[in-house]
Amino acid sequence: MASLKDLKNRISSVKSTQKITKAMQMVAAAKLRRAQDSAEAARPYAQKMAQVMANLANGVVAGPETPKLLTGTGQSDTVLLLVLSADRGLCGGFNGNIARLARERVAALVSDGKDVKIITVGKKGYDALKRLHRDRIVSALELKEAASPAALAAHVGDIVRKLFDEGGFDVCELVSSEFVSVISQKPKARTLIPASEAIDPDAPAPDLGGAIYEYEPDEDAILAALLPRYVDTVILSALLENAAGEMGARMAAMDSATRNAGDLIDKLNLQYNRTRQAKITTELTEIISGAEAV
């Protein structure tokens, strides 16, 4: 049986842990609000961009001049997985779920006979994948390296496009977390390149009243300028959504940790009081029996 001193130490240690988890929960709640705001602010741009891309892609007849980013290389032998995760842990199953989906995708693609390359963004994703797939990881980035999510998205976009231009892969899939609600994040894989597969085919085309688009400069030049930005934009919105999801997951995890610590403290307190009472009773009995003996 644990001594009173041990119990007291245990209680105070759980109490300080609870203080930490509570503080982390509150920090995550504040950051969540900010992350949600910036994800919200970026949404109109991403939506308009998707709309413009859809309009443009629908009007383009694929030819040899059409940028490869849109139409793809015509093959799907090498697949690049772009895995977005968080830099830090202590956020429940957030990183684990993303890594699991990434591993499942790798296994599925490999069994289809495809060559798989991986770029990880976020330290935890790299940590989770390096054990099994170290030789597939071509590049590992951390979120904190960049000054802002926009800079990071541009940087990641550059790396991806450079690799694509060198013929490093045919198809790029983005694995990240979908922000369903504050307490629910779902890992999701979607195609990023070729862009023609990423564009929602059901996106409503604007009613042009029978007129056709005019382009200045020509279509291909616009596409060539627009596509890289489209890729950046998709990466950016995934990053922002991930950031919000990470904070939401951390908040939920820390909330349950705080509650757990509370339960544990109650239990330990009860045990402490019982032990103390038992000790007093024993002492009393000893004194009384001693007095009777005299």
Add this chain to the structure above:
Amino acid sequence: MADKLQFDLVSPEARVFSGTVDMVVVPGTEGDFGVLPGHAPFMATIRTGAIEVHADGTVTRTFIDGGFAEVTPAGLTILAEHTADIAKLDAADIRAKLEDARLRAKDASGDDAREAAEAEIARLEAMQAAMAIAH
């Protein structure tokens, strides 16, 4: 003309402007163009410069750094990389940055670094030009 043009200016950070205006003058890569209500469907890339928004007799100028303009019967949408309110730009600050960028362009060791510095110079010079018109 009674008609108004629906105009949306969005950047990755935020929806900068959304509303109805009379006319917008956009610096296209191949020359400035004005968009009035009922413009034909049109898509263009934008060079770094200032857009002019004409609404109710007043002209508002906003600095934008590259992007795209799309005109549909529904209105004009500009997707800008960065936007800045010209009235809030600081001339001295820009001059200092410009000097710094010129130095970097001269001392740049690699092609990448020089290109980055030159792009910065072009951006800042366009900013200065936009401000010169405003004053």
